[in-house]
Amino acid sequence: QSLTSLLSVSSKTPVEKLRTTNLSLPVVHSVMLRHLTFHGARRLSCAASRFSSGFVGENIALCQPQAYFSSRKGSRYLPPSDEDNLLEPVEKSAMASPDDMEFFDPSTFDLNDDEESEEEILEREQEEKRQKIRDELDKRTGRLWSDPWEITHEEWSTKRVADDLPDWTPDMCSRISSERVKIHPDGTPTLLTLSKIALPPPPPPHPGHGNAKPYSKYRKSAHNEYVAEKVAAMAAPKVDEILKKETWQDKQDAVDELFESVEFQLKDQEKILGRHPKFGDWVERALEDYLRSVKHESSATKESVTDKEAEGDISNNFPSKEQDEKALPIFCDLYDKEGPDAVVPKILHPLKPHAKDGPGRMIEEWEIIAHKETKRMMLRQSTRKIAQVLSDDSKPSRVYVTGKRGVGKTVALATIVASARRSGHIVLYMPDGDRLRKLGYYIVPSGHREGMFDLPRLSQEVCAELLVSHEADIKGMITSVEKFEKFMSKTQITKMPIESKEKVALVDLLKVAVENENYAAPCYSIVIHELMNQTEKPFLMVADAFNCYFDHGQYFHMDYDENVKNAIPCKLINLFEPLINTMGISADGNGEGSKKTEASIIKRGGIVVGTSEAHAVARESTDGLDASAKKASSDDSKIPLHFVEVPRFSPLEVEHIISNFEATGLGRLRFDRGDTVMNGNEVAYIQMVSGGVGQNLVDECVM
Numbered sequence: 001q002s003l004t005s006l007l008s009v010s011s012k013t014p015v016e017k018l019r020t021t022n023l024s025l026p027v028v029h030s031v032m033l034r035h036l037t038f039h040g041a042r043r044l045s046c047a048a049s050r051f052s053s054g055f056v057g058e059n060i061a062l063c064q065p066q067a068y069f070s071s072r073k074g075s076r077y078l079p080p081s082d083e084d085n086l087l088e089p090v091e092k093s094a095m096a097s098p099d100d101m102e103f104f105d106p107s108t109f110d111l112n113d114d115e116e117s118e119e120e121i122l123e124r125e126q127e128e129k130r131q132k133i134r135d136e137l138d139k140r141t142g143r144l145w146s147d148p149w150e151i152t153h154e155e156w157s158t159k160r161v162a163d164d165l166p167d168w169t170p171d172m173c174s175r176i177s178s179e180r181v182k183i184h185p186d187g188t189p190t191l192l193t194l195s196k197i198a199l200p201p202p203p204p205p206h207p208g209h210g211n212a213k214p215y216s217k218y219r220k221s222a223h224n225e226y227v228a229e230k231v232a233a234m235a236a237p238k239v240d241e242i243l244k245k246e247t248w249q250d251k252q253d254a255v256d257e258l259f260e261s262v263e264f265q266l267k268d269q270e271k272i273l274g275r276h277p278k279f280g281d282w283v284e285r286a287l288e289d290y291l292r293s294v295k296h297e298s299s300a301t302k303e304s305v306t307d308k309e310a311e312g313d314i315s316n317n318f319p320s321k322e323q324d325e326k327a328l329p330i331f332c333d334l335y336d337k338e339g340p341d342a343v344v345p346k347i348l349h350p351l352k353p354h355a356k357d358g359p360g361r362m363i364e365e366w367e368i369i370a371h372k373e374t375k376r377m378m379l380r381q382s383t384r385k386i387a388q389v390l391s392d393d394s395k396p397s398r399v400y401v402t403g404k405r406g407v408g409k410t411v412a413l414a415t416i417v418a419s420a421r422r423s424g425h426i427v428l429y430m431p432d433g434d435r436l437r438k439l440g441y442y443i444v445p446s447g448h449r450e451g452m453f454d455l456p457r458l459s460q461e462v463c464a465e466l467l468v469s470h471e472a473d474i475k476g477m478i479t480s481v482e483k484f485e486k487f488m489s490k491t492q493i494t495k496m497p498i499e500s501k502e503k504v505a506l507v508d509l510l511k512v513a514v515e516n517e518n519y520a521a522p523c524y525s526i527v528i529h530e531l532m533n534q535t536e537k538p539f540l541m542v543a544d545a546f547n548c549y550f551d552h553g554q555y556f557h558m559d560y561d562e563n564v565k566n567a568i569p570c571k572l573i574n575l576f577e578p579l580i581n582t583m584g585i586s587a588d589g590n591g592e593g594s595k596k597t598e599a600s601i602i603k604r605g606g607i608v609v610g611t612s613e614a615h616a617v618a619r620e621s622t623d624g625l626d627a628s629a630k631k632a633s634s635d636d637s638k639i640p641l642h643f644v645e646v647p648r649f650s651p652l653e654v655e656h657i658i659s660n661f662e663a664t665g666l667g668r669l670r671f672d673r674g675d676t677v678m679n680g681n682e683v684a685y686i687q688m689v690s691g692g693v694g695q696n697l698v699d700e701c702v703m
Helices: 002-007 014-019 025-035 038-046 059-063 065-071 118-139 153-157 175-180 191-195 212-244 248-269 279-299 302-311 321-326 362-368 381-390 409-422 456-474 481-486 490-495 506-515 517-533 546-550 577-583 619-634 651-664 680-690 694-702
Strands: 330-333 376-379 397-403 426-430 478-480 503-505 539-543 605-610 641-646
Touching: 175 651, 191 381, 191 409, 212 248, 212 279, 248 279, 330 409, 362 409, 362 694, 376 409, 376 651, 381 397, 381 409, 381 605, 381 641, 397 409, 397 577, 397 619, 409 426, 409 539, 409 605, 409 641, 426 456, 426 517, 456 506, 456 517, 478 481, 478 506, 481 490, 481 517, 503 506, 506 517, 517 577, 539 577, 546 577, 546 619, 577 605, 619 641, 651 680, 651 694, 680 694
Parallel strands: 397 605, 397 641, 426 539, 539 605
Antiparallel strands: 330 376, 478 503
16 A cells, blocks of 8 residues: 555656666665655665666566665665665554655755766866966066067957057167167178177087087187286296296206196196196197297386387277177167168169078068167178178188088178278179079170180179279270170171270170170179279179089070089079189089189178078088088188188177067067167077077067
């Protein structure tokens, strides 16, 4: 009767509800035993047959619940041990009516077990560890952990556009940046002035840059300099006593004693360096050099000092190492207030922005800065070294400039071009060798020189550039018609549209080349030949991306190869012939090019060429040129070749470049107001990610 009452409560009884939950039998028993009353538990055992068919293999437990639960004693499905006799029979009189019973409601009970599984415990512990790491990262500050230039959601939701932003003015520059950036008082210094400016030294070589030999050489020289300083400090007090001795034998004995005492004392002071196997040799060599310098100073007479002062120009000497170490970076400014308002100043003509990045990316900085009335470039020791070579224009010179990509080779060449023109030089500037080597429109055989080929369109372009930049300088230079026979046939000379057939001005030849494309190539060759052999004014040739001329050729003609498979070498093309012959090096890859190629001579002036790492040039061609230039720089020749490597920026130079970016309104530093330059961590971060490379510095300060 009680069971009937239990099942008649609803069409779907609690037992049927439990059957639909897909729970295992032990779980069902555990739930029912925990939430039913004592009498309800007895009725559960009576009604078990109703749902036993849904649990295969559990019929025994359903028919004999007491035996089943006794076997599960201690399991987590059972109530505490004091309720083991829960299913003992009770008196009939103690049975309650259906109204007194409490029924199980699954909707109000969490069927999940209270105890965690091993997987849940492990996952919870790992999540706690991850949360600790997240909390620790949230507490960190700096460039890697918080981005002050992050655009917030509130800023994105605003309707401000670029026109709503305030206009940049130089007054927005911070005081520290405006005081740090120094501009040369002359704007663009002359070559002689540039050669005397004290500039900070470049960073030392680093073994992580791919070549350990320069670093090893630097470390060795650093050890020698350090030992020499220590030896000079220890020997100076004793040398005065040695000089006071009367006999030569006494002086010699004192010097021998000095060698022994200095070495032992210095070895005791230097606990680590003193254990080097060559430490004694370093000390001996340093002491010998110091004694020679003392002897030289003591032998100098007052008369010789007076003679030096009488010569006047003591300032002609180049800056010393001590002066450079105390110097700060300085910028030159090429902006021409009277010239046209263009991205590239006229003094650097024909340098211009290129659709495909052009020669280097130096011009990109001038295009994106907010300050349009300045064109600044940093002066560096590598640039000064070139100026020191060219400052004496009476001696012909050759300069080969190389360096990693983006370190400032184009800037160095452009600075030399501006400084040379400021000094009165006639400069033939070819800034984009990659374009010249493959975009010559068409090529034709030379009409008078066998085996040579002409690029009429590009020759006409270069002649026009010379007229724009140096028409006033070339005006007055005259050549004779007899010299034309090397580059022109008699028929061409006769038909040339010039007034005088005896003496011809170089300016008239350039104008003929600009007006008549057929005469452009021979006129170009004649003018360059005359400028190289005249002594009236210094003539300088500057070519960027010089290694492009030694890569796989882009010009073909049947007169050179009937099958038109082999390209014409650039040294057989009139446009590049003066440059290649004057440098006198080749990309043979073994450093012997200087011996195989005889350099042409510029009677007054020189040539400066630079390599490019931004264009598609075979690595073997560039490496071969470097090896050939190094070999030629060590050889004794009529025209000395100077090998100049442009290094990365030092930390001091990086600080001043960042200040200059803020002072000119570049990128995100435009409205920075000194937050970056005054944050040492931020400056160190920019130095790290840029690697001291100029192009990377611009990218980092823009994005």
